[in-house]
Amino acid sequence: MLLDLSKLFGKSKAxxxxxxERLKLVLIHDRANVSPQFLEMVKGEIIKVIxxxxxxxxxxxxxxxxxxxxxxxxxxxxxxVANIPIKNVKNSGK
Amino acid sequence: MGEVIVITSGKGGVGKTxxxxxxxxxxxxxxxxxxxxxxxxxxxxxxxxxxLENRIVYDLVDVVEGSCRIKQALIKxxxxxxxxxxxxxxxxxxxxxxxxxxxxxxxxxxxxxxxxIVDCPAGIEQGFKNAIAGANRAIVVTTPEVSAVRxxxxxxxxxxxxxxxxPRLIVNRVRIDMVKRGDMMTIDDIIDILAIDLIGVVPDDExxxxxxxxxxxxxxxxxxxxGQAYRNIxxxxxxxxxxxxxxxxxxxxxxxxxxxxxxxxx
Ligand SMILES: Nc1ncnc2c1ncn2[C@@H]1O[C@H](COP(=O)(O)OP(=O)(O)O)[C@@H](O)[C@H]1O
Ligand SMILES: [Mg+2]
Numbered sequence: 001m002l003l004d005l006s007k008l009f010g011k012s013k014a015x016x017x018x019x020x021e022r023l024k025l026v027l028i029h030d031r032a033n034v035s036p037q038f039l040e041m042v043k044g045e046i047i048k049v050i051x052x053x054x055x056x057x058x059x060x061x062x063x064x065x066x067x068x069x070x071x072x073x074x075x076x077x078x079x080x081v082a083n084i085p086i087k088n089v090k091n092s093g094k
Numbered sequence: 095m096g097e098v099i100v101i102t103s104g105k106g107g108v109g110k111t112x113x114x115x116x117x118x119x120x121x122x123x124x125x126x127x128x129x130x131x132x133x134x135x136x137x138x139x140x141x142x143x144x145x146l147e148n149r150i151v152y153d154l155v156d157v158v159e160g161s162c163r164i165k166q167a168l169i170k171x172x173x174x175x176x177x178x179x180x181x182x183x184x185x186x187x188x189x190x191x192x193x194x195x196x197x198x199x200x201x202x203x204x205x206x207x208x209x210x211i212v213d214c215p216a217g218i219e220q221g222f223k224n225a226i227a228g229a230n231r232a233i234v235v236t237t238p239e240v241s242a243v244r245x246x247x248x249x250x251x252x253x254x255x256x257x258x259x260x261p262r263l264i265v266n267r268v269r270i271d272m273v274k275r276g277d278m279m280t281i282d283d284i285i286d287i288l289a290i291d292l293i294g295v296v297p298d299d300e301x302x303x304x305x306x307x308x309x310x311x312x313x314x315x316x317x318x319x320x321g322q323a324y325r326n327i328x329x330x331x332x333x334x335x336x337x338x339x340x341x342x343x344x345x346x347x348x349x350x351x352x353x354x355x356x357x358x359x360x
Contacts, residue, residue, distance in 0.1 A: 014276030019240050020283050026240075027247050027287065 029065060039063060046082060055087040096127075096204040099211050099331070100229035102253070104245030106216030108237045109266040112302060114213035115143045116313040116321070117233075120328030122177035123314065126208040129168065129178040131199075133225040134215035135190060138182035145309020146171060146179050155183035158195040164202060173310075178207075188220040193227035200228025209331075218252060226253065232261040233293060238268060238279040247288055262293035264327065269298045281338075294327035295338060296320050 012018075043063045050056055061084050068079040101114045111134075118130040131154065132140035141147040152167035157180065164180075171177040183190060203210045214225035226232065232253050236246040246263070253261050265281055272278035281295055299320035305312040312321040313328070326336045 016238075016273075016276050016279045016283065019279055020287065023240050023243055023287055026244055030244065030248060031251070 025066065032065065039065065042080070046084075050084060052090075054089045057085040057087055060085045096207045097209055097231055098200045098204065098229045099209065099231045099233060100214055100226050100258075101211060101233050101235060102214035102222065102225060102249055103235040103242070104216065104218060104249040105236075105242045108242050109235050109264075109296070110216075111139050111143050111213050112306065113233070113235050113264060113266065113296075113324075114140060114211050116311045116324040117328055117331065118209070118211045119144075119171075119174055119177060119311040120313040120324050121209050121211075121331065122171070122174040124328060124332060125176070126332075127176040127206070128209045128211065129180060129203055129207045131180045131203075131210065131212045132182035133191070133196075133212055133221060135182045135186055135188050135221065136184065137215065138184050140213050141169075141179065141181045142309060143306055144171065144179055144311070146181075147309075150181050153181045153183040155186050155190045158191050158199060164199070188215070188224065191224050193223050196224050196227040198228075218248065222249075222252070226256055226258060229258060232258045233264055234261050234288075234290070235264045235266055236284065236288075237266050238273075238284060243279070243284055243287060250288060250290055261290055263288060263290050264294045264296060265292070266296045267298040268295055292338065293330050294323055296323040296327075 043061065046063065047056070047058060047061065061082070063080070063082040066079055066081050099117075101110045101117070103110050111132075114130055114132075118128050121128045130140060130144070132138050133154065134140070135155065138153075141150060146169050149169045152162040154167070156162045157164055157167045168178040168180055171179065200210055200212075210228075212225050212229060215221035234246050234249055234253070236242045250261055253259075263285070265284055268281070269278055273280055281292065285292055297319050299312070299318055301312050301315060301318035302320050305315060305318070305321075311324075312318040313324040315321040323339055326339060329336045
């Protein structure tokens with residue numbers, strides 16, 4: 001009852017759920033054994049390729065390893081998410 | 095041929111030594127011949143948890159270096175038939191023992207004992223490598239906390255990389271009141287994350303502190319809830335099918351009520 005009420009008033013979710021969420025995320029990194037240096041390398045390569053086609057805001061580029069739900073089932077899998085602000089699309093060679 | 099079971103966790107202070115003492119004593123109470131090995135060289139504790147600290151003459155390092163025979167270093171626990179302790183060295187460091195020596199030692203002990211329970215130090219370095227070297231089964235201890243579960247996950251990976259497959263999980267220090275409030279991860283949450291099989295749940299219990307004060311493992315205390323949990327795990331280790339004590343439902347409550355009236359539960 002108390003729990004429902006607190007939900008009604010938009011209180012924060014149970015701390016154990018926060019714990020579980022954080023754990024899942026941290027374990028994706030741990031299990032994938034991905035180092036920050038590795039991500040930097042990937043980032044550098046992506047910039048190289050993309051700048052062939054468009055001007056991007058390199059300073060605002062954000063690339064992260066996160067997770068996503070598989071569409072088939074409940075399973076959560078790691079996902080590489082890149083947020084790349086585009087300044088200008090180059091003339092597409094026409 | 096005996097079994098060598100390593101009790102490990104990654105993180106310190108989650109209950110490895112407490113678990114080793116209780117499961118070892120529990121197995122001896124079931125009539126098994128058991129030896130406990132403390133591999134936490136430099137930070138030995140199993141001796142005091144067992145109440146055997148005054149009887150140490152030789153230790154693990156003496157044995158692997160050949161300064162004494164195994165028999166000379168084993169401390170016989172006079173309270174429990176068939177229970178022995180091989181203490182760690184206190185004034186040496188982890189590099190005084192190597193994995194090959196541990197394999198040899200465990201193989202020799204296998205000839206004579208039903209169960210060899212190895213108490214692993216915290217960490218993933220030399221001490222961990224020594225502790226797992228001679229083992230054929232592993233029990234991973236965690237508590238329902240982010241850091242402990244994270245470390246447990248790392249340990250599970252390392253165990254598997256070292257051919258110790260299917261480690262079993264003990265979730266220690268569970269507080270039902272906090273679980274009910276939503277302030278502690280449930281057993282299901284933890285199993286879901288670690289994806290390994292559960293062998294037992296041990297409640298957070300003041301009796302553990304009291305029994306450790308006295309050097310008498312709680313597994314022998316019929317009134318301790320944690321003691322009951324350890325008795326159940328003991329039986330599961332021996333291959334018996336004992337249902338997981340449900341701390342979150344009426345079963346748990348019934349146990350508490352029975353305990354209040356001093357009735358024995360099994
Ligand atoms: N189920 C429990 N309930 C209450 N206290 C516990 C429980 N399990 C362990 N403890 C306490 O936690 C502390 C750390 O336990 P210990 O077995 O020494 O951990 P580790 O060997 O993993 O470092 C000790 O003081 C012990 O008494
Ligand atoms: Mg310990």
